[in-house]
Amino acid sequence: MITKNYRIADRVVSVSSIYDEVHSYCSEYLTDEEAEYAVVTSREDIDYERRKSARENELEGLPVREYRDSYLEELAVYRKIAEKMPDYDTVLFHGSVIAVDGEGYLFTAKSGTGKSTHTQLWREYFGSRAVMVNDDKPLLRIGSGGVTAYGTPYNGKHRLGSNISVPLKAICILTRAEENRIVPISREQAYTMLIKQIYRPTDAVKMQKTLALADELADSVKLFRLGCNMDISAARTAYEGMNALTKTNFKAE
Structure with missing residues (x-):
């Protein structure tokens, strides 16, 4: 060994x-x-x-x-x-985390929707301001001070990621659309996808802890749904929408 x-x-x-x-x-x-x-x-x-x-x-x-x-x-x-x-107090999450100016944004979706393509648009749009944290399996630590996203060795087939940690500002569920549009969603609207994308342990006790952490995660960060195309304007729509809406007391659809 x-x-x-x-x-x-x-x-x-x-x-x-x-x-x-x-x-x-x-x-x-x-x-x-x-x-x-x-x-x-x-x-x-x-x-x-x-x-x-x-x-x-x-x-x-x-x-x-x-x-x-x-x-x-x-x-x-x-x-x-x-x-x-x-x-x-940490879970493994299937998604793509990118940081801009030191703040993390997590994108998740059904397989084949284009998480990696979307975060690539962010890197093109923001240039050196954007850093790829993890493109496949980041770890999220959930605590009273918020959520921290960590890079891991398990960063997808293109090995896109960094050995860094950033505060997680938002989670965004991606869907395909002809026009780019981002809206806030409630924890009830996001919860099924969150549970699906979190690694679920086989041990019953750890599974109970994971479900409790999923609840805390849904309450600790802003949640969004983004309908997007593959134009670089999708990155601007997502970033500006999430930052504008996290600064206000928005109402989910």
Whole structure:
């Protein structure tokens, strides 16, 4: 086994793996600090990820793919980290977080809607003011002072992300539309999508904690729905709309 320590979302985890690729993947988060908890993978974990991936492809009508053991072990490590994080008031969220002037905005949507394309428009529009925090699986720590979004090694197929943390200002659900329009929504309107996109632990106690954290998340940040096209003006509409509406006592649709 190969063991190294990583600081992820302000927690230090010891990762012991069969394959070195796991550690190459996490190299930007390497630390020599003492670990607070440990993740150890096994051949059984790799086999579980293979079966799970096959089931998911089958449900989506996709051909079964043969994944490398090292890739499946990477999935196993991220899953074990996600299972532990509710202990630290933190959840893993499927979405794309971008920061502008040090404040984070999280975009989420059904698969294939264009989260990554939209945040790319932000990077084009804002230039150096915009920093990609994580393009796939950020961690969100939820507390009395608000929500903090963290970069993680698990940042999508294009590896877009940074080892940084930012205060999360808003969550925006993306939909496709011919014209760009952003509106505030209530927690009731957003809640189903939030629950779907949060990693849900298999442990019953941790699942209860995750649901409680989801409630806090919905109450801690402003929530929006953006109908957008793929023109760069969508970035301006989203940014200006979220900033204008978060400064006022708006009413959700």
